[in-house]
Amino acid sequence: MRRRSALGFGAAAFGAIGLTLFLGWWRVDGPGAPEPMGQRPLPLTAMDFRLTDHQGQPVGPEMLVGRPSMVFFGFTYCPDVCPTTLSDISSWLDMVGEDAERLDIIFITVDPERDTVDAMAEYVGYFHPAIRGWTGPEAQIKRAIEGFRATYEKVAGEDGGYTMNHTASVFLFDAEGRFVSTIDYHEPREFAVPKIRRAMKEKPGGAT
Numbered sequence: 001m002r003r004r005s006a007l008g009f010g011a012a013a014f015g016a017i018g019l020t021l022f023l024g025w026w027r028v029d030g031p032g033a034p035e036p037m038g039q040r041p042l043p044l045t046a047m048d049f050r051l052t053d054h055q056g057q058p059v060g061p062e063m064l065v066g067r068p069s070m071v072f073f074g075f076t077y078c079p080d081v082c083p084t085t086l087s088d089i090s091s092w093l094d095m096v097g098e099d100a101e102r103l104d105i106i107f108i109t110v111d112p113e114r115d116t117v118d119a120m121a122e123y124v125g126y127f128h129p130a131i132r133g134w135t136g137p138e139a140q141i142k143r144a145i146e147g148f149r150a151t152y153e154k155v156a157g158e159d160g161g162y163t164m165n166h167t168a169s170v171f172l173f174d175a176e177g178r179f180v181s182t183i184d185y186h187e188p189r190e191f192a193v194p195k196i197r198r199a200m201k202e203k204p205g206g207a208t
Contacts, residue, residue, distance in 0.1 A: 041171055042147045045065055045176075045177045051135060059134055068104070070196070083126075086128075088192070092193050095189060102200060108141070117135060152165065168184075180199040
């Protein structure tokens with residue numbers, strides 16, 4: 001009787017593992033792989049905006065072509081979504097290991113009024129060293145947002161201050177600058193990391 005129970009438990013566990021793997025494929029490469037809401041982001045080669053990185057150097061979308069990239073929008077005063085996502089990204093990069101050196105990881109502020117170059121430098125310093133912070137004039141931030149088909153909105157607070165609502169997904173692009181996929185906020189690492197690896201393997205024409 002005990003042996004039969006053990007066999008039943010083992011079969012159930014095996015089935016659960018199989019289901020998890022299937023769901024992972026479905027959400028990463030299968031028909032269930034999510035697309036961003038609305039239009040797909042433009043290719044990086046079709047975007048045009050001028051920003052400054054957290055080291056004071058001029059940057060733009062053309063700098064992300066030639067290597068796979070991850071791009072995330074947020075702001076340094078963000079109470080939860082941004083630090084959580086940047087912590088998740090740091091964890092994903094640790095799981096990718098040495099291959100992470102082949103990636104460009106960019107955090108673009110939606111709050112340039114407060115997020116100066118110095119503020120961005122201090123903020124990204126709390127996370128994985130590969131993460132770069134970009135800021136710049138409001139008009140250029142808007143152009144970047146439009147290219148990525150993302151959204152942001154300034155929301156007044158009761159205390160006279162304000163916060164920012166914004167797209168919380170991480171955008172993945174291949175080395176050719178083509179959009180590959182998004183990683184949703186709080187998406188499990190067993191789904192997020194394969195998406196990153198997929199973006200790193202994409203070849204021209206969509207082959208892997």
